[in-house]
Every structure is written in structure tokens, then in C-alpha cells.
Amino acid sequence: MLESLLSEDITAALNKYDEKHIYEIRIRDDKPVKINCSGRYIELFDGAKPLIAARGTCNKIVTKACDYSLYSVNNQIVQGYIAVERGIRIGLCGEIVRENNGVKTVKNFSSLNIRIPHDAENCSSEVFGYVYSLGAVRNTLIIAPPGKGKTTMLRDLTRKISRQNLNVLVVDERNEICAVNGGMAYYKTGDNCDVITFGSKDFAFSYGIRTMAPDVIVTDEIMSEEDALAVLMAMGGGVRVLASAHAHSPEEFKTKPFLKLLLSSKCIERYIFLSAKEIGKVAGVYDREFGRIK
16 A cells, blocks of 8 residues: 555665554655654665655655545545545645635645554453443543554454444544445454444434444544533433543543543543553553542
């Protein structure tokens, strides 16, 4: 997939590393290309010299990523990313084009963050007993900084819960959990799993509950009060929810107004914090009252 998007010099430099350890490729026009390799940022080299992305590199990659039709993915571009195959997401920086107090599009791309997801079977085994017990799923929030394994853990929990003969609806707003392409999911999340891609949580939760009657909803990245209210609406209707959120620590978590809304509701039964330093490592588990239990 990446070979079809990247220039030959970037591809050749990347081939010196094992892809399973690469989490991000950061490309900035006229600047050194860097990768996140096992949590550490490393410059790529062209021989003995740092590999510099030529001017126009970012525009070329974006054009290829959308199959030469920016219009076809403009709904994603205005949100700052393009989702491509295998759940790979390209974060975008460029010139914002405004219209009627909104964002019409983005042009002249100058920086890209290509985020490469990784599947890790059984990575949630350490916490599964806190999430599922005695035939019931507990409402759970997985919390960590960006790029520290939240989505990977959500995906594995989805697989495990689906195997309990429960109907699971994945609300995959950015198509990172299941990586659906042409109606088929790249990442397998179980035989009892249904997926809605690219829908807002506000819409997809309400629509999905009415149409699919799920036992559990799994979603990524609670980012706003609207997202938090959608989660509370589902829980109020008896649907269990697993979701994720960004925070470096329990202390930071409690400072975010839309997350405080979930905390004060006492509807979340498990808060699972991942390490801010080590990808996928569990740093702590907290109960409904935000008391530490692991």
C-alpha cells in the first residue's frame, strides 16, 4: 500500500526498517522525513545524508491517496485526514479554504502524518476480565495519548466480546478500528460484529441502535461534548459502550470538560489508562468512582 503512495527514495529508506515497528511516517516539504519507530522518532537517510522531502511531495501523496479525486474524499479532508486501505490514516496540514463561516476544503498540503495501525491479537488479555465478567460487559473507557495503542486494544476487545455471542456495533468514525474497504473489513473483529464507517457518533449511535439493536457499541476517540452525550444516550438505553479518549494521565483526564461529563455521570464502570511512554502497556485501571483497582 505505502509503495503506491510514496516516492522511490522514501520507500527505499523505509525498507531498511521492519514495518511492524513503524507507527508513523512524518513528511514535511523541504524538511527531513521522520518515522516513529517503536515510539522513537528517527530521521530517514539517503545514503549518508538526511532524506529531505522535495517540494510538492505532500501534494503528490495526497493526490495518489484519493485516487486523483480530491473531491471524492473532501468530507474527510475538511476534517484533517484521509483514510486509505488497511486503516492507514493520513493527517493533513495545508491552506484552509473557508466558505460561509465553514471550511470548504484544504489545499497546498505541506505536512503529512501517515499513521500506520497494527493489529495485536490478545493485547487486551490483561484487562479483559475487568471489562467482561459473569456474562456482562462493563461500560469502559480506554485512555492514552495519541499513538499509544488505544485503537489496537479496542479492536482486540471487540473480537473477544463478539466471541461471547453478543451483538457488537462498531461506530468507526475514521475507519481505523475495522478498516473497511469496499464493504469488507481488513481487520477482523468477530462474527457478531456490525460496522458503521465515517458516521458521526451523534448520528451513528442513534441510527445503529434503531436498526441493529446492539448489545454493545464500540467507538474510538471521544472528542467533544456531543460525542459524550451520544455515549450517555446509548448507555441510558441499556446498550453497553466501549470507547477511547485522549489524556496523558488521570489528572489530565479530569480537566477535560466533556470527559468530566462522563466521569460525573457515574455510567462508566472501568477506566483503563495506557502508558504515555510505552505503546500498549497498561498503566492503571479505575472503577466507577475513579478508585484505582489495578
